[in-house]
Each structure stands twice: as C-alpha cells, then as structure tokens.
Amino acid sequence: MLTFEEKQAIIDSFPTLTKKEVSLKRLNYHYADSLYEKTIVVEKLHPNGNGFVFVGDLLRYEKEANDKGLVNIRDYDEQQLREIIEDAIQYLSDEHEADEPIVENWKSREGTQLQLIFEQRSWNIYHGDNLEEAFGTYEAAKEYLLEEGFRLKK
Template identity: 70%
Template sequence: MLSFEQKQDIIESFPELTKKEISLNRLNYHFENSLHEKTIVIEKLHPNGNGFVYVGDLLKYEKEANEKGLVNIREYDEQALREIIRDAIDYMSEDMETPIVENWTSREGVLLELVHEKRNWNIYFRNNLEESFGTREAAVEYLFEEGFKPKK
C-alpha cells in the first residue's frame, strides 16, 4: 500500500488538479475544467492512506465503484492510481455529444458499428444495441473473437 505522502506525490503530478484541504487533515483534489457539474476527482484523501476517486458510471470500474461513482484507492499501487486518475480526468473532460463510430464486418458481410458514446464502447447491429464495454480494448477483443474485422 502506498503511503499518504506517496499518493499525494502521484496525485500532484497531474497539473490539472487543484488541492483543497478539508476537515480531519484530509484532502480533496479538484479538476476545475470539468465539463460536468462535479469537479472533485479525489475525495477525502486521508493520512491513513484511504481515499476515493470519482469515476462516475465508467463501465471499466463498475465492480469497484459505489453508488456515487467513487472507488476506494486505499490498496492501489502507483500504476493503478495513475490509471484511475487519468481515467477520471478524461471522464470529466469528455464531450459526450460527439460519438466515435467504427464499422466492422464479418466474412459473411454482416456489418456492426462500434460506437464510443457516453463513456462506453457499444456494439450495434442495425441500430440495436448488441453489447456494451467499458474499454475499447474489450470491445475490439470481442469483435475479433466473433470473427469481425475493421471495415476498410
């Protein structure tokens, strides 16, 4: 487990975050350029090493996040902490109005669309949602396993 000071150093290596002291020697870190109402990325970082990162409804963290979209980072190592902070900042920076669309096809000519929208990677067949994934990598792996390739 990383110490409080180690977690602080990692968090403060993200220049887009602003530290704010709160009660009981705890710290919050805000992302002031958030495109959403919420600006707190790291909540209640405590000298005992406990703290939370806001990931909202990112599917990648659905098993770890509580009902408020917070993930406890007490046991996180450096790599995991850096990754979740980057994901949280990206989540709060995301313009959810402009989806990314990729076409995939099978040998039989079946066409699927891989669409990044509202923080998820969704696979559609004729406007019907077939599957939803938290990461592009998971969606692409699924498509390859099912015999699909990117359409050129």
C-alpha cells in the first residue's frame, strides 16, 4: 500500500488537479475544467492512506464503485492510482462524446458481423440492433471479440 505522501505526490503530478484541504487533515483534488458540476476527482484523501476517486458510472469500475460513483483507493499501487485518475479526468472532460462515435465492424469466419461502438462512455458490441455485450475499455472489448473468433473488418 502506498503511503499518504506517496499518493499525494502521484496526485500532485497531474497538473490539471487543484488541491484543497478539508477537515481532519484530508485532501480533495478538483478538476476545474470539468464539464459537470462535479469537480472533485480525488475525495477525502486521508493521512492513513484511505481516499476515493470519482469514476461516475464508468463500466470499468462498476464492481468497485459505490452508489455515488466513488472507488476506494486505499490499496491501490502507483499504476492503478494513475490509471483511475486519468479515467476520472477523462470522464469529467467528456472528450469522446463531443466527437463522432467510434464504430468498428468485426466479422467471424462464418460470416457473422458485429459492430463495436463507443457510446455513453462504454464499448458496446451489437449484432444488428441488439446489444450483445458492453465493456468499460476498448482493450476488454477487443479481447472478447478476438476470443470469440472475430477479426476487425478492413
């Protein structure tokens, strides 16, 4: 487990986050460029190492997040902490929804075709109009498609 000071140094390395002290020597880190009212990325980082990161409804964290969209980072290592903070900032900046949707066509040897579409912050696999699966990351969706015998259609 990272110490409070180590977590603080990692979080401080994100130049878009602003530190604010709260009660009981805890720290919050805000993302001022958030497109939403919610600006807190790291909430209640405590000297005992406990703290939370806001991930909203990102599918990648659905098993870890509480009903407020917060994930406890007490036992996170450096890589996990950096990834979740990057995901939180991405979530609050909502960059992908302003762009055109990302659509990929995948095909099996038998000729079955699926579409992989990035929408509403998740990677969804469709067979026709039917949603087959949803993933929190592109990598997880791609791995699933490859394991099921699908290849990206050129």
